[in-house]
Amino acid sequence: MEPILVAKNxxxxxxxxxxLDNANLELYPGEVLGVIGDNGAGKSTLIKVLCGAVKPDxxxxxxxxxxxxxxxxxxxxxxxxxxxxxNLALSPALSITDNMFLGREIRxxxxxxxxxxxxxxxxxxxxxxKRLSExxxxxxxxxxxLVETLSGGQRQGVAVARATSFGTKVVIMxxxxxxxxxxxxxxxxxxxxxxxxxxxPIILISHNMPHVFEVADRIHIHRLGTRLCVINPKDYEMxxxxxxxxxxxxxxxx
Amino acid sequence: xxxxxxxxxxxxxxxxxxxxxxxxxxxxxxxxxxGAINGLLVTRLRLPPFIVTLGTWNIFFALVIFxxxxxxxxxxxxxxxxxLLHFWGERINLGGFVFTYGAFLMIFMFVVLWLVLNKTAxxxxxxxxxxxxxxxxxxxxxxxxxxxxxxAVAGLVIGIGAWVSIGRVGSVSPTxxxxxxxxxxxxxxxxxxxxxxxxxxxxxALFGALIVGVFSSGLSIAGLDVLWQRFALGCLIIIxxxxxxxxxxxxx
Numbered sequence: 001m002e003p004i005l006v007a008k009n010x011x012x013x014x015x016x017x018x019x020l021d022n023a024n025l026e027l028y029p030g031e032v033l034g035v036i037g038d039n040g041a042g043k044s045t046l047i048k049v050l051c052g053a054v055k056p057d058x059x060x061x062x063x064x065x066x067x068x069x070x071x072x073x074x075x076x077x078x079x080x081x082x083x084x085x086x087n088l089a090l091s092p093a094l095s096i097t098d099n100m101f102l103g104r105e106i107r108x109x110x111x112x113x114x115x116x117x118x119x120x121x122x123x124x125x126x127x128x129x130k131r132l133s134e135x136x137x138x139x140x141x142x143x144x145x146l147v148e149t150l151s152g153g154q155r156q157g158v159a160v161a162r163a164t165s166f167g168t169k170v171v172i173m174x175x176x177x178x179x180x181x182x183x184x185x186x187x188x189x190x191x192x193x194x195x196x197x198x199x200x201p202i203i204l205i206s207h208n209m210p211h212v213f214e215v216a217d218r219i220h221i222h223r224l225g226t227r228l229c230v231i232n233p234k235d236y237e238m239x240x241x242x243x244x245x246x247x248x249x250x251x252x253x254x
Numbered sequence: 255x256x257x258x259x260x261x262x263x264x265x266x267x268x269x270x271x272x273x274x275x276x277x278x279x280x281x282x283x284x285x286x287x288x289g290a291i292n293g294l295l296v297t298r299l300r301l302p303p304f305i306v307t308l309g310t311w312n313i314f315f316a317l318v319i320f321x322x323x324x325x326x327x328x329x330x331x332x333x334x335x336x337x338l339l340h341f342w343g344e345r346i347n348l349g350g351f352v353f354t355y356g357a358f359l360m361i362f363m364f365v366v367l368w369l370v371l372n373k374t375a376x377x378x379x380x381x382x383x384x385x386x387x388x389x390x391x392x393x394x395x396x397x398x399x400x401x402x403x404x405x406a407v408a409g410l411v412i413g414i415g416a417w418v419s420i421g422r423v424g425s426v427s428p429t430x431x432x433x434x435x436x437x438x439x440x441x442x443x444x445x446x447x448x449x450x451x452x453x454x455x456x457x458x459a460l461f462g463a464l465i466v467g468v469f470s471s472g473l474s475i476a477g478l479d480v481l482w483q484r485f486a487l488g489c490l491i492i493i494x495x496x497x498x499x500x501x502x503x504x505x506x
Contacts, residue, residue: 083392091452
């Protein structure tokens with residue numbers, strides 16, 4: 001099977017600090033790839049490069065076998081790489097619908113939309129409702145509720161629904177459970193399962209080992225700016241992964 | 255900015271013989287342009303908006319004094335040369351109540367701006383940027399462009415306000431409405447608009463303006479000293495915002 005997203009020999013230096021040192025990554029269709037690494041291992045830089053927030057010094061990114069370059073997250077997004085940021089990038093004072101369509105609103109047909117640029121609120125609300133129910137998030141009662149009235153898990157749900165709604169090829173999730181309680185985290189992990197079930201591959205960056213081991217199909221371990229190894233969570237214990245991450249144990253040769 | 259725009263309207267039409275309508279148009283363009291300048295300074299030079307507007311406020315005030323030589327354009331001269339400038343100050347009697355045309359324009363403006371803010375993507379983006387600029391940026395909104403357009407639209411509203419202000423006071427005076435911006439800030443804050451951005455409604459701003467207007471007119475009619483009117487207005491601001499904060503806290 002061909003990988004959908006490939007990063008080849010990515011390097012990035014900040015002054016003398018080497019954040020990425022010939023890093024590689026492959027993401028296959030329909031999988032959840034966990035990315036773990038110690039603080040300062042360069043995993044956030046790797047993710048920022050993949051989502052378009054940072055330009056690498058060298059190396060290339062291939063999406064569907066095509067070399068792609070992007071100078072902003074928006075360009076990456078138009079190509080189908082959606083990112084759910086740790087802070088979610090939602091506007092709390094706007095409604096769920098407004099947030100889901102922020103930057104890609106649907107306009108009314110005919111004169112009202114074309115010349116007066118009026119929004120088709122009904123179409124947007126219907127679509128938003130559909131997306132949320134597809135992800136099993138219909139516990140949200142009112143689609144025009146303000147995002148600030150939602151719980152952390154529900155907000156995460158809205159952000160995920162938005163990320164998976166617009167012809168998305170890859171979803172990158174940055175620490176989706178970091179700010180959540182036990183119950184809400186559970187909900188988000190289920191959500192990851194739902195997204196995978198719909199055939200969208202996910203890159204999951206997390207500090208939470210049990211979460212990564214629970215949902216990831218493969219785990220990419222990042223160390224000293226590069227990929228140390230990729231392990232199958234079924235073959236290893238969490239303590240092994242931590243040992244690889246910190247350098248306490250030699251990684252498997254693969 | 256508003257006084258600057260009204261000075262352009264008055265100078266061109268009354269003293270330089272430009273037909274009134276083009277002169278008004280130029281005044282509005284001045285409004286839009288000065289707004290856009292503020293927007294560009296905020297977005298290109300990444301200066302705090304408060305500092306930019308404080309700076310340009312002084313600059314524009316100085317320009318007004320320079321252009322007018324501190325002289326007002328008299329109401330009688332406007333009436334002879336460019337009566338159209340007084341249009342919004344004309345009165346109409348409806349069932350015993352006297353309205354100026356300006357009052358209808360105000361309602362029209364509130365309706366238009368309400369539609370724009372609530373029914374268009376542009377309006378939603380204004381809220382999104384005010385709420386969290388970075389989040390808006392990541393959602394794909396070109397925030398800098400948006401901000402410049404917001405300042406320009408504010409400039410247009412100011413241009414319209416300039417025309418109305420001539421009708422209201424009759425003359426074009428370089429020192430009138432010197433505190434107009436503070437009064438409008440007072441009105442919108444009382445109407446529930448957040449100075450930190452992202453929150454506020456057109457209806458709130460309308461009621462804020464009405465409260466401030468009724469309050470100060472009422473106190474005037476009651477014969478209260480201007481000094482104590484100001485004192486009371488200050489108290490009103492603090493009480494209104496205090497209640498607003500308290501309601502927010504309780505409702506959460």
